[in-house]
Amino acid sequence: MNYGRAAVMNDVARLAGVSHQTVSRVLNNRPEVSESTRERVLDAMRQLNYRPNAMARGLANRRSRLIGVVTLETILYGPAATLLGIERAAGVEGYGVSISTLERIDHDGVLSALESLTDQSVAGVVVIAPHGAVARALHRLPSSVAAVAVEAEIGGAVPTIFVDQVAGARKAVEHLIQLGHRKVWHVSGPPDWLETRGRIEGWRTALADAGLHAPAVIAGDWSARSGYAAGLQLAAQGNTTAVFAGNDQMALGMIRAFHERGIRVPDDVSIVGFDDIPEAMYLCPPLTTIRQDFDEVGRRCIAALVRLIETDPRDRLSPSEPVPSVTPTLIVRESTAEPCAAGHSAHNSPRTQ
Amino acid sequence: MNYGRAAVMNDVARLAGVSHQTVSRVLNNRPEVSESTRERVLDAMRQLNYRPNAMARGLANRRSRLIGVVTLETILYGPAATLLGIERAAGVEGYGVSISTLERIDHDGVLSALESLTDQSVAGVVVIAPHGAVARALHRLPSSVAAVAVEAEIGGAVPTIFVDQVAGARKAVEHLIQLGHRKVWHVSGPPDWLETRGRIEGWRTALADAGLHAPAVIAGDWSARSGYAAGLQLAAQGNTTAVFAGNDQMALGMIRAFHERGIRVPDDVSIVGFDDIPEAMYLCPPLTTIRQDFDEVGRRCIAALVRLIETDPRDRLSPSEPVPSVTPTLIVRESTAEPCAAGHSAHNSPRTQ
DNA sequence: GTTTGCGATGTGAGCGCTAACATAGCGCCA
DNA sequence: TGGCGCTATGTTAGCGCTCACATCGCAAAC
Numbered sequence: 001m002n003y004g005r006a007a008v009m010n011d012v013a014r015l016a017g018v019s020h021q022t023v024s025r026v027l028n029n030r031p032e033v034s035e036s037t038r039e040r041v042l043d044a045m046r047q048l049n050y051r052p053n054a055m056a057r058g059l060a061n062r063r064s065r066l067i068g069v070v071t072l073e074t075i076l077y078g079p080a081a082t083l084l085g086i087e088r089a090a091g092v093e094g095y096g097v098s099i100s101t102l103e104r105i106d107h108d109g110v111l112s113a114l115e116s117l118t119d120q121s122v123a124g125v126v127v128i129a130p131h132g133a134v135a136r137a138l139h140r141l142p143s144s145v146a147a148v149a150v151e152a153e154i155g156g157a158v159p160t161i162f163v164d165q166v167a168g169a170r171k172a173v174e175h176l177i178q179l180g181h182r183k184v185w186h187v188s189g190p191p192d193w194l195e196t197r198g199r200i201e202g203w204r205t206a207l208a209d210a211g212l213h214a215p216a217v218i219a220g221d222w223s224a225r226s227g228y229a230a231g232l233q234l235a236a237q238g239n240t241t242a243v244f245a246g247n248d249q250m251a252l253g254m255i256r257a258f259h260e261r262g263i264r265v266p267d268d269v270s271i272v273g274f275d276d277i278p279e280a281m282y283l284c285p286p287l288t289t290i291r292q293d294f295d296e297v298g299r300r301c302i303a304a305l306v307r308l309i310e311t312d313p314r315d316r317l318s319p320s321e322p323v324p325s326v327t328p329t330l331i332v333r334e335s336t337a338e339p340c341a342a343g344h345s346a347h348n349s350p351r352t353q
Numbered sequence: 354m355n356y357g358r359a360a361v362m363n364d365v366a367r368l369a370g371v372s373h374q375t376v377s378r379v380l381n382n383r384p385e386v387s388e389s390t391r392e393r394v395l396d397a398m399r400q401l402n403y404r405p406n407a408m409a410r411g412l413a414n415r416r417s418r419l420i421g422v423v424t425l426e427t428i429l430y431g432p433a434a435t436l437l438g439i440e441r442a443a444g445v446e447g448y449g450v451s452i453s454t455l456e457r458i459d460h461d462g463v464l465s466a467l468e469s470l471t472d473q474s475v476a477g478v479v480v481i482a483p484h485g486a487v488a489r490a491l492h493r494l495p496s497s498v499a500a501v502a503v504e505a506e507i508g509g510a511v512p513t514i515f516v517d518q519v520a521g522a523r524k525a526v527e528h529l530i531q532l533g534h535r536k537v538w539h540v541s542g543p544p545d546w547l548e549t550r551g552r553i554e555g556w557r558t559a560l561a562d563a564g565l566h567a568p569a570v571i572a573g574d575w576s577a578r579s580g581y582a583a584g585l586q587l588a589a590q591g592n593t594t595a596v597f598a599g600n601d602q603m604a605l606g607m608i609r610a611f612h613e614r615g616i617r618v619p620d621d622v623s624i625v626g627f628d629d630i631p632e633a634m635y636l637c638p639p640l641t642t643i644r645q646d647f648d649e650v651g652r653r654c655i656a657a658l659v660r661l662i663e664t665d666p667r668d669r670l671s672p673s674e675p676v677p678s679v680t681p682t683l684i685v686r687e688s689t690a691e692p693c694a695a696g697h698s699a700h701n702s703p704r705t706q
Numbered sequence: 707g708t709t710t711g712c713g714a715t716g717t718g719a720g721c722g723c724t725a726a727c728a729t730a731g732c733g734c735c736a
Numbered sequence: 737t738g739g740c741g742c743t744a745t746g747t748t749a750g751c752g753c754t755c756a757c758a759t760c761g762c763a764a765a766c
Contacts, residue, residue: 055417080428087453
């Protein structure tokens with residue numbers, strides 16, 4: 001047996017007594033191989049512990065089994081969960097996943113991330129970066145590279161898999177309205193995130209549909225810190241009874257801020273989050289929130305991307321059919337309640353715990 | 354200009370009026386090219402927007418610029434943060450990162466993850482899976498594949514980058530002892546995680562050094578849910594004054610449980626977490642915890658791995674010199690305090706809020 | 707009995723690059 | 737002035753695979 005050197009296709013061919021091409025055919029599950037030959041080749045592969053060389057295959061047929069994922073460098077729950085979903089789904093389809101995190105969220109940052117991926121000869125790219133600048137950068141992408149985007153509703157530049165943020169936000173706000181709240185604040189994510197826009201829109205329309213006035217958006221940045229700051233601000237201005245937070249981390253920070261100001265959740269203020277992070281139900285109080293199915297998003301991404309990869313690049317010019325959006329669900333826990341008769345007034349019993 | 358087809362080395366060579374080999378030399382920064390020729394070639398590359406083909410390069414010199422990372426499929430903060438650190442560091446060194454999540458944490462699971470990576474022709478592998486079974490699987494790895502592990506102290510099978518869990522746990526427990534606590538419980542991670550073992554050891558020795566008795570370990574699974582369960586258990590048995598939680602999520606769940614039982618943190622019970630997740634300082638109360646520098650871990654991983662990749666496989670047989678461990682730091686916030694005179698007794702004023 | 711057709715296999719070229727060697731051109735010394 | 741050694745460049749042969757095509761049987765068809 002040959003020591004050191006790993007077995008290559010020719011070794012298998014020799015052992016099986018066929019040509020290398022027949023081995024290749026077996027490897028690729030071509031139909032034109034007789035059953036007996038196929039068995040013999042498969043046997044030889046096993047005996048030699050043959051592993052096809054991905055680079056040689058890729059070089060020969062100009063297509064790798066690698067999918068690139070562009071994601072954000074923050075450890076945000078949403079992107080991380082989506083990445084996980086993608087990786088799982090890709091594995092099922094026989095694709096590997098190579099990642100490239102965005103160090104700057106702007107046009108050049110996206111381009112360089114995309115480049116670092118295409119330089120690795122990926123077969124296609126998933127962009128998990130629901131950001132305006134990213135969406136714009138995607139328009140510059142040559143149509144020869146197969147790409148799908150997550151959450152970036154970018155008029156047809158590339159197929160997009162998205163969670164219906166508007167519907168999710170509506171559910172959150174309608175829940176608060178049903179409880180009897182007449183004024184619902186919104187602490188949003190960064191304004192240039194597409195999810196932020198969708199959630200704001202859902203919040204506005206839900207309010208409008210109920211004939212209610214939407215106060216000014218308070219902009220956060222997804223972090224607990226920014227939620228805390230927003231909470232402090234709302235506490236200071238008094239008589240807040242309901243807040244829809246752009247995500248669970250901000251909701252968490254906000255709860256902290258209210259707590260410090262002696263405002264009880266949900267007795268004085270109701271809070272709804274977004275995402276349903278695993279910790280949400282163990283916060284004080286357990287958080288009412290909107291759950292997104294990131295696994296489903298990952299699956300759809302890969303399905304769409306694989307379809308794209310396997311169609312001829314020339315046919316990709318045709319407008320990509322819209323993929324139906326994933327609908328989030330409302331999870332009611334204990335951070336929301338009917339407003340108390342009076343609402344709270346600012347600073348009614350500050351304690352710093 | 355040639356439409357459709359991307360420029361290859363020969364196109365550049367022709368345009369620059371040199372041979373393809375000279376282009377290759379320029380590409381690889383070989384010294385034996387005259388300054389003027391180099392300029393000419395570089396120019397041609399720019400003009401044609403030449404991008405070297407990674408698969409061809411890899412095939413020709415039997416080495417890709419891809420690093421594989423085996424990680425856990427849970428969205429745990431630690432592994433996710435480490436992955437991020439690795440990806441950043443790898444980018445700096447000119448390597449791409451391909452990931453493979455472990456769907457089962459056992460021998461076969463690790464092997465299949467490793468295989469899916471080597472099938473992608475990665476140049477080396479980082480294993481972020483601080484788990485006994487993983488450590489054992491790594492022993493079976495042929496020495497021809499360059500590998501480093503994170504957090505798995507596995508007697509020399511592969512070089513290991515690790516955070517000093519024992520020291521971190523000691524800091525946590527010593528902090529509690531200094532505050533005056535005489536009995537410190539520990540809610541650990543899953544028993545087969547190496548980090549769990551380290552933290553238990555640190556907790557035990559810190560207690561022993563202070564002449565204190567270590568109660569039985571309460572085993573959790575890193576989740577907030579398990580911390581909650583542990584908290585309920587501790588609340589039921591009464592007179593707990595201090596708990597060292599294996600991570601922040603469990604600390605969070607525990608705080609919730611205590612809260613439900615009317616036990617105040619830190620007034621009645623002090624809690625220390627581990628990791629310092631970004632939300633830790635906005636919990637109620639802000640969590641005293643142990644911070645790990647995952648970025649540093651990532652950097653050291655890549656440094657060690659690249660060294661390994663770039664040394665001849667035959668020289669890899671020599672025992673890998675131990676890499677110094679990363680030391681975690683104590684972050685004191687508000688979840689710890691001196692024990693109150695009496696300690697708390699069980700169920701002293703349950704409220705469910 | 708020759709032809710046609712088709713399923714099973716083999717052959718050669720080439721994917722885009724690098725390693726190893728070959729060669730050309732130059733200045734330098736004896 | 738020939739020969740040496742040096743540097744800058746070109747040439748050739750792969751890396752391990754797949755593609756396109758050629759070939760070989762063997763059965764059905766005339």
